[in-house]
Amino acid sequence: MDFLKIHHTPKLSGSINISGAKNSALPILTATLLSKNPITISNLPNVADVNTLLKLLEILGASYQHIQNNQIHIDTSSVHETRANYDIVRKMRASILVLGPLLARFRHCEVSLPGGCAIGARPVDLHIKALEKMGAQIEIQHGYIVATAPQGLRGANIMFDKITVTGTENLLMAAALAKGKTKIINAAKEPEVVQLCEILKDAGVEIEGIGTSELEIQGSDGELLDMQDICVIADRIEAGTYLCAGAITNSSITLHHVIPHHLEAITDKLEEIGFGFEISQDSLTLLPATKRKAFELITTEYPGFPTDMQAQFMALALVCEGTSTIEERLFENRFMHVNELQRMGANITLKGHTATIIGEEELKGADVMATDLRASSALILAGLVAQDCTQIHRIYHLDRGYEGLEEKLRSLGASVQRLKEK
Ligand code: UD1
Numbered sequence: 551m552d553f554l555k556i557h558h559t560p561k562l563s564g565s566i567n568i569s570g571a572k573n574s575a576l577p578i579l580t581a582t583l584l585s586k587n588p589i590t591i592s593n594l595p596n597v598a599d600v601n602t603l604l605k606l607l608e609i610l611g612a613s614y615q616h617i618q619n620n621q622i623h624i625d626t627s628s629v630h631e632t633r634a635n636y637d638i639v640r641k642m643r644a645s646i647l648v649l650g651p652l653l654a655r656f657r658h659c660e661v662s663l664p665g666g667c668a669i670g671a672r673p674v675d676l677h678i679k680a681l682e683k684m685g686a687q688i689e690i691q692h693g694y695i696v697a698t699a700p701q702g703l704r705g706a707n708i709m710f711d712k713i714t715v716t717g718t719e720n721l722l723m724a725a726a727l728a729k730g731k732t733k734i735i736n737a738a739k740e741p742e743v744v745q746l747c748e749i750l751k752d753a754g755v756e757i758e759g760i761g762t763s764e765l766e767i768q769g770s771d772g773e774l775l776d777m778q779d780i781c782v783i784a785d786r787i788e789a790g791t792y793l794c795a796g797a798i799t800n801s802s803i804t805l806h807h808v809i810p811h812h813l814e815a816i817t818d819k820l821e822e823i824g825f826g827f828e829i830s831q832d833s834l835t836l837l838p839a840t841k842r843k844a845f846e847l848i849t850t851e852y853p854g855f856p857t858d859m860q861a862q863f864m865a866l867a868l869v870c871e872g873t874s875t876i877e878e879r880l881f882e883n884r885f886m887h888v889n890e891l892q893r894m895g896a897n898i899t900l901k902g903h904t905a906t907i908i909g910e911e912e913l914k915g916a917d918v919m920a921t922d923l924r925a926s927s928a929l930i931l932a933g934l935v936a937q938d939c940t941q942i943h944r945i946y947h948l949d950r951g952y953e954g955l956e957e958k959l960r961s962l963g964a965s966v967q968r969l970k971e972k
Pocket of ligand 1: 673674677678713742
């Protein structure tokens with residue numbers, strides 16, 4: 551197993567390219583199950599979660615080749631297997647995204663229930679209920695979701711009780727091949743959901759309401775889609791994480807290949823803290839702050855502040871003047887980084903879903919443990935400003951979602967090494 555060693559780095563500088571969005575790449579890959587023809591996908595991030603999903607698609611019978619870095623050619627016409635095994639699904643919860651497309655295409659499938667998740671219960675009941683409304687019969691047997699729809703799925707009115715990103719994506723893909731019209735009310739509006747809608751639309755599916763919380767999808771009645779080549783959108787969470795690296799060291803750094811408009815909740819919060827920006831069409835330069843003010847933050851669905859950036863902003867609060875508060879509204883147990891930051895001397899108290907962070911305490915390097923993907927990036931940020939050296943263990947969590955992490959950090963001037971645990 552690898553660990554990361556980070557030395558105190560007072561300033562960063564320079565520029566990096568942001569990779570394709572993991573959370574867009576995953577539904578795009580499962581959407582290829584709906585395609586009648588092979589597809590080229592570019593700007594595909596080389597991260598563990600994407601590779602896990604490619605492995606799952608291969609087990610189902612798909613074939614793919616890397617044409618060049620970050621570009622694959624994938625053919626799902628030979629898919630014959632409809633069982634997504636526990637061994638793969640337990641590695642990545644987002645494997646649940648095969649449920650909608652497999653059921654829509656083959657009229658039956660078995661998908662292992664995702665295991666417990668470090669950031670709370672994260673059930674999939676909303677996915678299941680919505681597919682049942684579309685005519686599926688679903689039972690849980692031996693830890694598997696066993697779904698059948700012998701007559702095919704049919705359009706329905708689906709009202710999600712809670713906004714769910716992968717739930718909306720699963721339903722979109724199921725609805726694309728269903729008979730008749732599906733209406734999704736209280737749909738997620740994240741840019742990754744919008745990209746999936748655009749891809750389905752380019753494949754000939756009529757979709758109304760793209761980017762709103764009400765989507766109407768006219769299904770193809772079982773006919774596979776004529777999908778076009780796809781370029782994955784930029785990863786707003788990766789971009790936000792590097793902006794926080796610039797912010798915690800109060801540096802000027804530039805990010806290329808970003809979609810600034812997707813980053814507004816993040817850049818607005820950084821402006822409130824005291825930073826400035828130079829923004830062009832697809833790049834963003836962070837300008838240092840004269841004073842970094844404490845802030846209040848509440849995580850919500852897009853276009854609100856993303857839960858996937860909560861941990862990084864908590865690290866940033868550690869260097870701000872005054873007391874910041876962060877309220878986590880989406881997941882019940884997404885404060886696992888708090889204990890680890892405390893080991894580095896952070897002054898953070900937790901009450902229910904709210905963390906109170908007292909800034910400007912001196913952080914000291916320590917051995918810390920990555921607990922989930924985004925929590926781990928908060929530890930890197932804290933490591934940049936902590937005295938001496940910080941060692942982050944269990945970094946396989948980081949490898950799930952950050953492409954070329956050390957290379958990118960190093961090209962910004964950070965002193966970071968990947969080493970093997972003894
Ligand atoms: C996606 C993102 C993840 C992000 C999250 C919230 C991907 C691959 N992952 O996760 O990075 O943190 O959105 O922006 O895109 N819920 C239920 N029942 C369900 C489904 C969800 O109760 O059937 C609850 C969840 O427990 C959570 C809330 O709804 O409290 C939102 O979760 P959801 O949007 O589904 O998260 P994911 O799609 O898993």
